[in-house]
Amino acid sequence: xxxxxxxxxxxxxxxxxxxxxxxxxxxxxxxxxxxxxxxxxxxxxxxxxxxxxxxxxxxxxxxxxxxxxxxxxxxxxxxxxxxxxxxxxxxxxxxxxxxxxxxxxxxxxxxxxxxxxxxxxxxxxxxxxxxxxxxxxxxxxxxxxxxxxxxxxxxxxxxxxxxxxxxxxxxxxxxxxxxxxxxxxxxxxxxxxxxxxxxxxxxxxxxxxxxxxxxxxxxxxxxxxxxxxxxxxxxxxxxxxxxxxxxxxxxxxxxxxxxxxxxxxxxxxxxxxxxxxxxxxxxxxxxxxxxxxxxxxxxxxxxxxxxxxxxxxxxxxxxxxxxxxxxxxxxxxxxxxxxxxxx
Amino acid sequence: xxxxxxxxxxxxxxxxxxxxxxxxxxxxxxxxxxxxxxxxxxxxxxxxxxxxxxxxxxxxxxxxxxxxxxxxxxxxxxxxxxxxxxxxxxxxxxxxxxxxxxxxxxxxxxxxxxxxxxxxxxxxxxxxxxxxxxxxxxxxxxxxxxxxxxxxxxxxxxxxxxxxxxxxxxxxxxxxxxxxxxxxxxxxxxxxxxxxxxxxxxxxxxxxxxxxxxxxxxxxxxxxxxxxxxxxxxxxxxxxxxxxxxxxxxxxxxxxxxxxxxxxxxxxxxxxxxxxxxxxxxxxxxxxxxxxxxxxxxxxxxxxxxxxxxxxxxxxxxxxxxxxxxxxxxxxxxxxxxxxxxx
DNA sequence: TGTTAGCACTCCACACATTCGAGTGCTAAT
DNA sequence: ATTAGCACTCGAATGTGTGGAGTGCTAACA
Numbered sequence: 001x002x003x004x005x006x007x008x009x010x011x012x013x014x015x016x017x018x019x020x021x022x023x024x025x026x027x028x029x030x031x032x033x034x035x036x037x038x039x040x041x042x043x044x045x046x047x048x049x050x051x052x053x054x055x056x057x058x059x060x061x062x063x064x065x066x067x068x069x070x071x072x073x074x075x076x077x078x079x080x081x082x083x084x085x086x087x088x089x090x091x092x093x094x095x096x097x098x099x100x101x102x103x104x105x106x107x108x109x110x111x112x113x114x115x116x117x118x119x120x121x122x123x124x125x126x127x128x129x130x131x132x133x134x135x136x137x138x139x140x141x142x143x144x145x146x147x148x149x150x151x152x153x154x155x156x157x158x159x160x161x162x163x164x165x166x167x168x169x170x171x172x173x174x175x176x177x178x179x180x181x182x183x184x185x186x187x188x189x190x191x192x193x194x195x196x197x198x199x200x201x202x203x204x205x206x207x208x209x210x211x212x213x214x215x216x217x218x219x220x221x222x223x224x225x226x227x228x229x230x231x232x233x234x235x236x237x238x239x240x241x242x243x244x245x246x247x248x249x250x251x252x253x254x255x256x257x258x259x260x261x262x263x264x265x266x267x268x269x270x271x272x273x274x275x276x277x278x279x280x281x282x283x284x285x286x287x288x289x290x291x292x293x294x295x296x297x298x299x300x301x302x303x304x305x306x307x308x309x310x311x312x313x314x315x316x317x318x319x320x321x322x323x324x325x326x327x328x329x330x331x332x333x334x335x336x337x338x339x340x341x342x343x
Numbered sequence: 344x345x346x347x348x349x350x351x352x353x354x355x356x357x358x359x360x361x362x363x364x365x366x367x368x369x370x371x372x373x374x375x376x377x378x379x380x381x382x383x384x385x386x387x388x389x390x391x392x393x394x395x396x397x398x399x400x401x402x403x404x405x406x407x408x409x410x411x412x413x414x415x416x417x418x419x420x421x422x423x424x425x426x427x428x429x430x431x432x433x434x435x436x437x438x439x440x441x442x443x444x445x446x447x448x449x450x451x452x453x454x455x456x457x458x459x460x461x462x463x464x465x466x467x468x469x470x471x472x473x474x475x476x477x478x479x480x481x482x483x484x485x486x487x488x489x490x491x492x493x494x495x496x497x498x499x500x501x502x503x504x505x506x507x508x509x510x511x512x513x514x515x516x517x518x519x520x521x522x523x524x525x526x527x528x529x530x531x532x533x534x535x536x537x538x539x540x541x542x543x544x545x546x547x548x549x550x551x552x553x554x555x556x557x558x559x560x561x562x563x564x565x566x567x568x569x570x571x572x573x574x575x576x577x578x579x580x581x582x583x584x585x586x587x588x589x590x591x592x593x594x595x596x597x598x599x600x601x602x603x604x605x606x607x608x609x610x611x612x613x614x615x616x617x618x619x620x621x622x623x624x625x626x627x628x629x630x631x632x633x634x635x636x637x638x639x640x641x642x643x644x645x646x647x648x649x650x651x652x653x654x655x656x657x658x659x660x661x662x663x664x665x666x667x668x669x670x671x672x673x674x675x676x677x678x679x680x681x682x683x684x685x686x
Numbered sequence: 687t688g689t690t691a692g693c694a695c696t697c698c699a700c701a702c703a704t705t706c707g708a709g710t711g712c713t714a715a716t
Numbered sequence: 717a718t719t720a721g722c723a724c725t726c727g728a729a730t731g732t733g734t735g736g737a738g739t740g741c742t743a744a745c746a
Contacts, residue, residue: 027709040719045710063709063726137482141494149492149502151484157502159492235601239594250590251582254597258578370738383690388739406697406738690745696738704731709724716719 003054009080010035011047012056016068016076020317023243025065070282070316073294077279077320102156105337106231109310109330114234117326119314120257122232124267126300126308132188136180138214143167146210148217153306160217164210172207179203180214189219230260230267241315244292252289253313262287266295267309276301277327282316294318298327300334310334346397347418353378354390355399356423359411363660366586368408413625416637416659420622424663445499448680449574452653456673457577460666462657463600465575467610469643469651475531479523481557486510489553491560496649503560507553515550522546523557532562573603573610584658587635595632600656605630609638610652619644620670625659637661641670643677653677 004012014035018026028044048066051057056072059065068076106123114121135151143166150158168176183200184192197215201208235257239245244253256262265286269278280286280295287295290313297311310330312323347355357377361369371387391409394400399415402408411419449466457464478494486509493501511519526543527535540558544551578600582588587596599605608629612621623629623638630638633656640654653673655666 025709029709041709042711042719042721043717046718049711059710061726063707063724065709135482135484135490137480137490137492139478139480139492141478141498145498147478147480147492147494147500149480149482149490151490155484155488155504157490157504159500159502161498161500233601236594236598239590245590245594247582247588247590247593250593251579251588255579258576368738372738384738385690385692385740386688389689392740402739404697406695406736408738688746690743692743693741695740698737699735701734702732704729706729707727709726711724712722714719714721716717 004056004075007037008047008051010037011044012051012068012072012075013080015048015051015057015066016072016080019067020319023241023315023317025060025067027065030065068316070284073281073316074284077281081320081324103229103231107233109334110231110233113310113312113326113330114237117312117314117319117323118234118237118240119312119318119323120232120234120237120253121310121312122230122257122260122263122267123310124228124230124308126302126306127228132186133184133218134186136177136184136214136218138173138177138180138210140167140173146213148214150218158218160220162210162213162217164213168207168210176204176207176210176214180211184218192218228264228267230263232257232260232263237314241317243317244315249292253293256287256289257313262289263311266290266297266311267299269297276331277324279320279324292316294320296320296323296327298331300331302335308334347399350380351390351394352423353380354387355394355411355415355418358391358394358400358409359415359419359423362410363662366584366658366660368403368410370408373408411659413627413659416624417627420624420663424667446572446574450576452673452677453574453576456653456655456669457580460655460657460662460669461577461580461583462655462661462666463575463577463580463596464653464655465573465600465603465606465610466653467571467573467651469645469649470571475529476527476561477529479520479527479557479561481516481520481523481553483510483516489556491557493561501561503557503563505553505556505560507556511550511553519547519550519553519557523554527561535561571607571610573606575600575603575606580657584660586660587658592635596636596656599630599632605632606654609640609654610642612640619674620667622663622667635659637663639663639666639670641674643674645678651677 011031014031015026018030018034028041028048031044031048032039032041048057051072052059052066055069056075057066058069060067102125106125110121110123113123132153133150134153134155135149137149137151139147139149141147141161144163146162146164146168148160148162150160152158179200183196187196192215200211204211235254238250238253244250266280269286277296277298280290280297282294283291285291285293285295292315293313294316295311295313296318297309299307299309301307310327312318312327314323354374357374358369361373361377371384371391374387374391375382375384391400394415395402395409398412399418400409401412403410445468449468453464453466456466475496476493477496477498478492480492480494482490482492484490484504487506489505489507489511491503491505493503495501522543526539530539535558543554547554578597581593581596587593609623612629620639620641623633623640625637626634628634628636628638635658636656637659638654638656639661640652642650642652644650653670655661655670657666
């Protein structure tokens with residue numbers, strides 16, 4: 001047995017659509033005019049009363065219209081939201097101009113998305129933890145410092161200064177460089193096990209200390225991504241929605257966007273949607289400060305376990321279709337950008 | 344002739360002090376009790392009336408107390424604010440833990456300052472434009488890319504990928520490295536003139552193209568600092584002050600802190616204070632969105648024309664003494680941190 | 687002449703009452 | 717099953733009254 005017959009579904013849809021537009025509770029009369037099924041307000045009232053009993057809508061007080069509950073939104077997102085093949089403006093052209101650094105690309109993307117959607121947005125870099133080592137270069141910078149430059153897959157570059165007691169001479173440096181590159185080239189971090197390490201140290205002889213320093217540097221450099229960098233944009237967009245802009249809520253939300261620590265919970269959550277797009281409505285969100293919001297995240301995938309997440313944070317009455325499409329498109333384009341331009 | 348006699352000064356001071364504390368208009372009776380000069384409220388009233396005529400205070404409506412005008416605050420800051428030698432908690436110990444990267448230090452500092460003061464804060468990195476080249480390393484990363492690592496004074500590190508047609512062989516790379524380092528070592532950017540460049544290109548022979556690439560990379564890498572990086576923290580602190588937290592003002596301010604472009608106007612302004620501390624009250628600020636705020640900036644100086652700025656943004660009724668002292672101390676400590684730890 | 691007490695006045699903030707309209711639930715008629 | 721009609725409810729908007737804080741002015745005082 002279906003919980004909702006066709007008519008109820010239509011009415012629920014109409015209620016939600018209308019509420020998404022206006023942000024105001026919607027009454028039976030309004031619906032009676034909106035829909036094509038010609039019914040009087042009274043009939044609608046009865047149906048709405050049923051819908052309320054079923055938990056899809058609720059009236060904020062005795063004599064106001066109805067607004068969707070989290071369950072209502074959920075039903076809408078799961079069943080009612082039809083994927084129009086709408087035009088989502090192509091971001092690639094804006095973004096690719098000069099993709100010098102991944103960081104710059106990401107910043108541009110969140111900003112663009114925030115402007116397009118009028119919601120707050122966030123993005124994480126693809127985590128390099130599974131990236132492979134491509135190249136290592138040690139250089140003696142001055143008397144007491146060796147600079148380790150570590151290049152990962154996709155030309156992600158990490159620098160690390162290593163303090164030493166005394167500057168090793170040219171020849172040693174060459175040897176160490178050779179040693180490091182031959183042993184580590186093409187390896188991913190989790191492939192560097194004790195066996196590899198001891199073998200290298202043996203060969204390094206008295207300079208095992210430096211090798212150890214470099215290995216630490218590698219671990220640390222890659223590890224930096226563990227407390228992953230998150231970029232946000234459009235935080236002030238939340239002021240566009242009255243239901244979020246009273247100072248308590250706004251403050252909490254903006255703080256969350258500024259601190260970014262709680263956002264990590266959003267981006268690390270597992271996705272199960274076929275499209276890797278995840279919709280959290282209200283209290284479904286893992287972050288409690290966002291219980292008055294909806295959060296939509298998409299993860300983009302670069303292969304090799306390198307994944308990043310992009311997300312949108314807005315009011316529950318969010319334009320889900322638009323957001324969904326935007327993210328889907330963006331996801332594809334990010335894949336393209338990072339795969340092709342091997343920046 | 345002095346515009347304000349001693350008694351008026353005292354009263355003005357009392358009014359402002361009180362307003363800084365409470366944020367509410369202060370009346371004559373309150374003052375009559377506060378001050379040591381034993382005067383009745385009536386007398387105070389007369390004096391306050393005078394002060395209002397002179398433009399130091401104003402009453403928001405007929406029968407409220409008085410609040411300071413911008414002129415009043417200005418007078419307070421210039422003349423009344425005595426420098427108590429108060430304890431400002433030492434930040435160094437917190438900061439120095441692990442000063443791997445300047446970026447990390449700066450982020451920590453703004454955060455700390457925001458927590459200490461309960462205002463929004465910002466900081467810019469010392470601009471490296473006048474920094475000297477310390478070390479350059481070219482490495483062939485793969486068939487089509489050469490990585491240029493550029494180390495500046497104070498071990499600021501820049502990376503740059505240079506695309507090439509074909510990979511130069513080992514020997515060439517060594518030569519180029521030697522060439523670059525001998526010619527450029529210790530030079531500052533503005534010392535690299537056409538003469539130097541042509542001489543280098545001559546010596547590079549058929550690889551002049553790569554040399555040019557590196558020079559461009561240097562220029563670009565250093566130039567990145569021109570659109571200077573600004574870090575902010577504690578934006579949500581503004582919600583702690585009712586006079587700033589209505590959604591229009593809050594939105595504008597937070598947007599400014601998020602976008603950071605307008606902040607540049609604040610940090611680039613010339614300082615003329617002996618301590619390099621600049622106080623902008625209300626409309627004195629070069630940024631119009633901050634006309635309801637006060638902004639206090641301090642620039643720290645690392646020599647060699649390397650300067651950075653740190654600033655605080657808060658309500659006009661800011662605890663100027665505290666902020667002033669905090670900045671003064673911090674300024675010194677930043678100098679120390681960056682001078683000693685040559686990180 | 688400077689200071690003070692007293693007083694009328696103003697205006698805001700707050701509490702309270704009133705109205706108005708949108709929307710509901712229920713009942714009875716179709 | 718649908719609908720018209722009606723009583724009812726509640727919130728938003730608006731109006732009214734009161735109290736208090738603060739002022740400006742005047743007259744008395746040292």
